[in-house]
Amino acid sequence: MKKRLGLLGFVLALVAIVAITVQAQKTENRLASNAAEQVYVAPGEYDKFYGFFSGGFNGQISVVGLPSGRTLRTIPVFSQWAENGYGYSEETKPMLMTSQGFVPWDDSHHPELSQTDGALDGRWLFINGNNTPRIARIDLKTFETHDIIEIPNAGGNHSSPFTTMNSEYVVAGTRFSVPIPQKDMSIADYKSNFKGTLSFIKVNPDDGDLSIAFQILMPGFDYDLAHCGKGPSHGWCFFTAYNTEEAHSLLEVNASQNDKDFVAAINWKIAEQCVTDGKAETVAANYADNHMDDATGIAVSEMRDSVTLLDPANCEGLAYFLPTPKSPHGVDVDPTGEYIVPGGKLSATLAIHSFSKMLKAIEAKDFTGDSYGIPILNFDNILAGQVEKACLGPLHNEFDTKGFVYTSCFLSSEIIKWNLKNFEVVDRVPTFYSIGHLMIPGGDTMKPYDTFVVALNKITKDRYLPTGPELVQSAQLYDISGDKMQMLSDFPTMGEPHYAQAIPAELVTENQLRIYPLESNQHPYATKKEADVKVEREGSDVHVYMTAIRSHFAPDNIEGVKLGDTVYFHVTNLEQDWDIPHGFATYGMNEANLLIMPGQTLTVKWTPKEVGVFPFYCTDFCSALHQEMQGYIRVSPADSDIALSWNLGQ
Amino acid sequence: MKKIVIGLSFLVTLVIIGIWGFAQDNADLPKGVGPIETLELTELDPALAETGKVTFEQFCSACHKIEERYIGPALLGVTERRAPEWIMNMILNPDVMIQEDDTAYELFAEYLTPMANQHVSEEQARSILEYFRSNDAQ
Numbered sequence: 001m002k003k004r005l006g007l008l009g010f011v012l013a014l015v016a017i018v019a020i021t022v023q024a025q026k027t028e029n030r031l032a033s034n035a036a037e038q039v040y041v042a043p044g045e046y047d048k049f050y051g052f053f054s055g056g057f058n059g060q061i062s063v064v065g066l067p068s069g070r071t072l073r074t075i076p077v078f079s080q081w082a083e084n085g086y087g088y089s090e091e092t093k094p095m096l097m098t099s100q101g102f103v104p105w106d107d108s109h110h111p112e113l114s115q116t117d118g119a120l121d122g123r124w125l126f127i128n129g130n131n132t133p134r135i136a137r138i139d140l141k142t143f144e145t146h147d148i149i150e151i152p153n154a155g156g157n158h159s160s161p162f163t164t165m166n167s168e169y170v171v172a173g174t175r176f177s178v179p180i181p182q183k184d185m186s187i188a189d190y191k192s193n194f195k196g197t198l199s200f201i202k203v204n205p206d207d208g209d210l211s212i213a214f215q216i217l218m219p220g221f222d223y224d225l226a227h228c229g230k231g232p233s234h235g236w237c238f239f240t241a242y243n244t245e246e247a248h249s250l251l252e253v254n255a256s257q258n259d260k261d262f263v264a265a266i267n268w269k270i271a272e273q274c275v276t277d278g279k280a281e282t283v284a285a286n287y288a289d290n291h292m293d294d295a296t297g298i299a300v301s302e303m304r305d306s307v308t309l310l311d312p313a314n315c316e317g318l319a320y321f322l323p324t325p326k327s328p329h330g331v332d333v334d335p336t337g338e339y340i341v342p343g344g345k346l347s348a349t350l351a352i353h354s355f356s357k358m359l360k361a362i363e364a365k366d367f368t369g370d371s372y373g374i375p376i377l378n379f380d381n382i383l384a385g386q387v388e389k390a391c392l393g394p395l396h397n398e399f400d401t402k403g404f405v406y407t408s409c410f411l412s413s414e415i416i417k418w419n420l421k422n423f424e425v426v427d428r429v430p431t432f433y434s435i436g437h438l439m440i441p442g443g444d445t446m447k448p449y450d451t452f453v454v455a456l457n458k459i460t461k462d463r464y465l466p467t468g469p470e471l472v473q474s475a476q477l478y479d480i481s482g483d484k485m486q487m488l489s490d491f492p493t494m495g496e497p498h499y500a501q502a503i504p505a506e507l508v509t510e511n512q513l514r515i516y517p518l519e520s521n522q523h524p525y526a527t528k529k530e531a532d533v534k535v536e537r538e539g540s541d542v543h544v545y546m547t548a549i550r551s552h553f554a555p556d557n558i559e560g561v562k563l564g565d566t567v568y569f570h571v572t573n574l575e576q577d578w579d580i581p582h583g584f585a586t587y588g589m590n591e592a593n594l595l596i597m598p599g600q601t602l603t604v605k606w607t608p609k610e611v612g613v614f615p616f617y618c619t620d621f622c623s624a625l626h627q628e629m630q631g632y633i634r635v636s637p638a639d640s641d642i643a644l645s646w647n648l649g650q
Numbered sequence: 651m652k653k654i655v656i657g658l659s660f661l662v663t664l665v666i667i668g669i670w671g672f673a674q675d676n677a678d679l680p681k682g683v684g685p686i687e688t689l690e691l692t693e694l695d696p697a698l699a700e701t702g703k704v705t706f707e708q709f710c711s712a713c714h715k716i717e718e719r720y721i722g723p724a725l726l727g728v729t730e731r732r733a734p735e736w737i738m739n740m741i742l743n744p745d746v747m748i749q750e751d752d753t754a755y756e757l758f759a760e761y762l763t764p765m766a767n768q769h770v771s772e773e774q775a776r777s778i779l780e781y782f783r784s785n786d787a788q
Binding site: 515518519528529530531547549550551552554574575576577580623624625649 | 707708709711712713720721762763764766767768769770
């Protein structure tokens with residue numbers, strides 16, 4: 001009997017366990033289905049946000065629709081892009097010129113959208129190149145790179161290109177301090193001889209053109225990230241500084257000695273005044289200033305030879321150091337402009353600075369000392385509050401409109417949500433794995449959109465189907481509309497997206513350019529109608545004035561080119577309809593194909609290596625007769641007397 | 651007699667239908683689908699036709715010739731084959747025309763390259779029509 005009872009008890013327990021498990025699964029499935037609905041974009045419908053993800057070591061920007069996580073496009077910025085010939089065509093090569101010559105690659109880190117009155121305005125997107133210090137501006141009418149300016153007197157342009165609240169400036173701080181000006185010296189003499197610079201890049205309010213307004217000469221620390229003030233703190237920018245030890249070797253140990261490093265607070269309005277008052281120096285510098293000429297569609301690269309350098313010793317009130325635990329990475333300013341929130345990556349406690357207390361401390365000269373003449377403020381007297389035992393490895397913060405801060409924690413692989421009222425953590429969610437930056441649409445502006453937060457992770461491991469030793473990066477999307485963060489989806493990202501920004505789609509779609517009007521095309525080699533096509537010889541250069549339309553090139557038979565000639569194909573796309581590009585490539589080309597937008601003229605250089613007749617063709621499927629869109633160019637011996645000739649349909 | 655009357659009535663009916671049909675000839679041509687619903691043609695405007703010629707050369711001549719078939723059909727006589735509204739709608743609204751207008755669809759099936767939308771203005775399309783009219787008047 002006891003045995004039977006025991007058996008009955010066992011069976012009942014089993015049933016109960018199964019029932020509970022099934023119930024739990026149902027709940028989980030319901031949650032999953034709810035999550036799927038929130039990120040699902042039905043066929044033919046659009047995402048609500050454009051996300052711009054930096055490509056990291058691919059040097060580009062990925063455009064990702066959110067919340068779906070679908071990749072919409074890659075914008076080539078600092079690296080050649082074979083897909084459309086960026087950096088290969090004669091028109092775009094000047095965009096990649098630097099003081100070090102043609103540099104067709106960089107490490108792009110932080111996309112930053114332009115702002116008006118502290119809110120996203122949908123005009124431009126800026127991004128930094130870290131390795132050969134540069135800042136680029138992308139025009140959001142065309143999603144094309146329009147400006148690249150090189151930053152002289154810098155090494156590792158990392159704390160960049162963060163914007164002021166009306167995009168008066170974007171900033172560029174050096175991560176790697178260097179001898180300024182560069183010179184041959186012993187690395188062992190780093191301390192007090194190497195310097196950092198914080199550059200303020202003026203953004204022309206009309207056309208977005210970039211120029212270096214001034215550089216501030218700083219002690220040789222590593223300036224890691226930045227954000228500028230807003231509202232009451234407009235006029236200030238804040239840069240994190242680690243390696244205040246000024247180590248030059250084994251930094252992972254030697255730059256982690258000090259219990260507190262700094263946030264550098266820079267008053268750029270005072271900087272402007274000091275420049276006006278003649279307190280800055282004009283020093284020799286050699287850097288490239290590249291921009292796209294809208295009328296011709298040809299990038300122009302100009303070398304500049306000087307820059308305005310401002311030493312804080314000559315400009316009182318320009319710079320202060322805010323003691324900050326420990327080797328801080330991010331520094332972020334909340335939407336009210338009052339709280340300056342660093343991510344002290346080697347400290348488990350978050351210490352938040354108060355902007356208003358900072359001003360009072362400056363006024364009272366409440367300093368605990370100075371570093372190379374720059375006053376160090378009293379930590380306790382500028383403290384707004386601390387989040388104790390927040391997480392491990394806090395890196396970066398974004399904000400919502402309700403007074404919450406979302407902090408990425410690299411070491412503990414999580415996002416924590418805490419409030420600025422009592423500095424208490426209210427929620428935490430795991431990320432997969434090792435989160436770097438995080439992103440809320442508008443999350444670094446005065447007008448965040450309380451929709452979702454994206455985790456940009458450094459490690460992927462088992463999140464997707466394996467693709468050999470190398471894996472793409474992983475991102476996760478979490479709903480933040482309720483009290484608790486809820487993971488909705490997980491999507492792969494290209495390169496290493498360090499940071500991303502997102503903007504409501506309508507702020508961008510309303511300004512989209514669909515074609516380049518032929519009548520506005522002022523390219524010197526444009527051919528605006530088929531009757532005008534021609535081939536001209538200038539010494540050993542042969543210029544082919546070519547047109548493309550569905551589905552033929554004019555001319556498509558060319559003779560009279562000789563070995564030793566350099567041929568320039570200037571191809572004008574005569575189409576005037578959206579999404580009808582034509583491609584162009586010819587045998588043995590040492591460049592990439594051209595992808596020519598409607599109304600645009602692009603040029604590719606071709607140097608034939610041998611005698612023969614070589615085909616060229618359209619690389620972008622354009623119509624039912626796309627396979628017929630082809631032609632031939634004949635290359636004769638160098639001493640041939642065959643005259644140049646060309647035709648179509650004869 | 652009866653036969654003659656019937657025969658005459660038949661003839662008269664034919665003639666009436668013929669005259670009516672002739673009168674209705676142009677008006678009966680399909681107008682196509684697009685922004686141009688009705689167009690009152692006036693006397694040929696040579697200056698407008700000259701503007702149309704320049705516009706045609708820039709935006710259309712890569713695919714159309716006047717007297718011979720090229721990528722698209724030869725355009726001599728087009729103003730006799732098609733209503734003026736149809737011609738302008740085909741220039742201004744080719745994507746929808748190919749979908750919804752039977753003749754445009756048949757032309758697409760024959761030539762296989764779709765009529766390109768060159769995004770010319772209504773004013774420019776009107777001048778191109780005038781250029782076609784001047785060709786057909788000669």
